[in-house]
Each structure stands twice: as C-alpha cells, then as structure tokens.
Amino acid sequence: MTRAQDPDFATTLAHGIDILACFRADRPELANKDFAQQTGLSRSAVARLTHTLVELGFLQREGAPARYRLGASVLALSYPLLASMQIRQLARPLMKQLADHARGAVSLVVRDRLQMVYVETARSNEALQTRPDIGASLPLLSSAAGKAWLARAPEDERTAVLNQLRVADPVHYAQHLPSLAAARRDLERKGYCGNNLQWRPDAYGFAAPLCRPYQSLLYVFNCGVPSSDGPYRERAGDIGPRLVELARETERLLGMM
C-alpha cells in the first residue's frame, strides 16, 4: 500500500514536515520553487504549506520573491527531548575526560530513520575537521557509530532498517555490507568497532554501543580523532577499551546492569 492510499496517514502533515526537512547546513535559505523541486509537490501545495509554517513560527519569510529560513519553533521542539535524555547529563563528564585524553571528540548518537544523529558531544580539539554537533548526522552503513548500532540493535529493528537501506541505495548497501560483518565480530570480541578512513579521509572513528536500548533508543558512544595523530592500530588500542569502559560506566549510572 502506498502512503497516499493509507487512510491512517495524514498526508498534509507529512508534506509539511518534508518541507522543513528540505534545509541543509549549507542551504539554510530556500524559495518555494526549491521546495517544489525537492518534494515533488505542486507550487500551490507548497505555497499553502509554507504559509502555514510561517504562521506557526516554523519558517521565517524574508524578501520578495520570498526566501525561507527555518524558524525557532523547530528548535524549541528539541528541548523537551534533550532535557529528557538523562544519559546526556550522566555521561557528559566522562565523555569530556575521554575527549581530553584522546584529543578528539566524544559523542553520544542514536538512530534517526536511516542515519545516526548526535545528541551530545564533548570536544577537546576544536581543530578537528569533523565538527560533531547536536542534530548533525552520520551515515549508518559507513560510520563506526552506524555499524555499532546495526550490530547491536534488536533483530526486527535491524532487519527493517537494513531493508530500507538496501532499497534506498543498493550500490552503497552492497559496498558496505561486508564491513558490517567485520564490525559485528569486533563488537563481540572487543566491545567496540572502528572506522579506518572509510567515512572521512582525515579521521578515525571508534564506537561502542550500550548493551541494549534505553527508553526505546539504542545509544552509541562514538570517538572521532584526526588521523594525523597516529596510526590506526595504536589509536584503536588506546581509545577502544576506554570507550567500552565509558559505555559500561554509563550503564551502571543508568541502573541498566
């Protein structure tokens, strides 16, 4: 059944959300025709949605012809979610310690549909090319954090996500599937997995998931360090076990063990 035929699906709501999702970090300003192009909706449908979103503070309109930016109402939705993630407050001091030790960035990420998204980050290296930030995303198949999620997620959730990834981009899927098996072996043996320049050419990523989901989210700790600071093996041997210890300590603090 397609979405349009599904009586339980509120199409107008979904389209309005799709308008908001058109923005990118490098494209903070869009016009009605950009929305129409990206969503496939008619210009008149787009005009009705943007009008409504402006009324509600989810978009800001400027100039003529009108250009749109995201409005602060979008941002205000983040707060109840962020504030409810007790894990962020509990883990923050430990994350900062590890970031200082590794001279990198230590982050907490969860899955958002077909990507991983940062919910907290502690940096000790403002020069790091990757700039993790709350709300920024990582790919599921090619980042250490994404692979850690796929390896540890409950079976039904993993299967559903892998299917969607395959349908969305069969080539990318086929290319990265073998490294997923390796990541799973690493997690079983060592409790963490790593990424040797597969996602970014200038950084290593290491990731360790919590043992199981907490309030229906499987949290993954991630550490990114510049590749110029040392060879992969050496950095993995130092950072990996500390990342695992961070995950275990957080589980203790959350009362999960």
Added chain:
Amino acid sequence: MTTRSGHRHADPSFATTLAHGLSVLQTFRHGEPALSNRELSDRTGLSKATISRLTYTLMQRGLLRYDSGMRRYLLGPAVLSLSYPLLASIKVRQLARPLMKRLADAAGGSASLGMHHGLHMVYLETCRGHDAVAFRPDIGALLPLLQSAMGRAWLAQAPSAQSGPVLDELRRRDAAAWRRYAPAREAAQRDFAAHGYCVGEGDWHTDVHAVAVPMRRPVDGQVFVFNCGVPARRLRPGELRQRIAPRLLALVARVDKLMARQVPP
C-alpha cells in the same frame, strides 16, 4: 506555547492538519517527556481518532517514537535533525563556544547564547561550568521575556518599533505578570543604558542569578544575546555585577569583533 490552529479554519490557505500535527509535538514539555494517546487528546482538544492518525504519521517521519514498556509516545530524534540546519547556519555559535566554555568554568555556572522568538528567548547554545545544577539549560529551551535577564536584555536593546508589539502582546496575555515585572523591566532598561547589561535575580529560576548582554551588531537581522547564570548560593553579594558582568561584557565585545572580521562590511 500555543498554536493558533483552533481558530484558523476560516483561512482556506491554512493547512489545519499540519498545524494540528505540529501542536501534538509541542505538547511535550520538560518534565513530561512521555504522553499517551489519551493525554495528547486531552491536551490538544483533538479526538482520539485524529490523534492516532497524527501520531502514526509523526512516527513515520521520526518525530515521535513509541515506548511499548511505558505505553507512551516520546519525541523522536528527527526533531534534532530538523533543527540542525538552523543551528549550523548560526556562525556565532561556533565562534563563541570556546569563550563561553571558559566563562562558564570561571563563573561556576553556565553560559548561553539565545535569540528572540515571539514572546520568548530561545537558547541556541549552552556551556556548563559544572554539572550539579538542577537547572539544566539546553539548546531549544524557551525563556520568558519579562522574567529572564536574557529577555530583559533583548527588550532593552530593541528599537521600539520591534519591542512595542511584543510588549503589547505580553501585557494583553498576562496583565498581572506585566504589572509585577514592570519595575524590574524599567530597572533593566536603566542598567542597560548605564552598564550595557541586564540582570535577573531569581525571577525565572528562583535559585539562579543571571546577567545578560546583547551583541552590538545584528547578524542576519537578529540581535543575539549572551547570558551567564550562576546558582545563587555560590555568589557573594555583589559578585554578579562586579565579577561576572565585566567578563560577559568582554566576551560579547570579543565575539562582536570576531564576527566583524567574518563579515567584511
């Protein structure tokens, strides 16, 4: 925050279903992160059938998740992904972050950056100097304009064409609060004129005292405001004005200078 969806049916160009769906998301608050179908229905005034349709759609888009153990909905991680392009486009955040962290550490409190949004200020970034405070400022948090140092600082610097309609609306919505905070608002204007900062001493969170300073130059038409909040019990008398305020003023002057360099005139 209220949506105006209830009385918008007259406007044919207004997409009511979209407004209702967004009002479901806005029902979640700090302290109430998980809500059932019935609670959502009670709070939005929408029927349970409508709520089911909206929650189903919001889950498809990742904006809600369902926890079967609690049998309740929670906001989904997609709310963070949606905001990211907005946060990333605000260059002041990246530039100011190391300075804010240093101030938060020195003050033993938190330093935040916010912008005006309707009848509130909204946090764009926040750095903590310690983790023991019950008060947890964070990205997306809304602060009341009349009660908070940051709100007062925004009101004090805004030209009357900008602040006038906002003040009218505040008075109309809550006349009692308007009267109660009138002396503080006038004091804030005097403070701003004389010293360049405004203070809030327990009017918003009773145990937190804060000082706020707006940037000199608007960025993309917005005047951003910085604040520094410290638990009241950690402050000696006069310390907020004598020690914290000058540091915050210096931080903002530095950020103004860095931004001027970024955007050549």
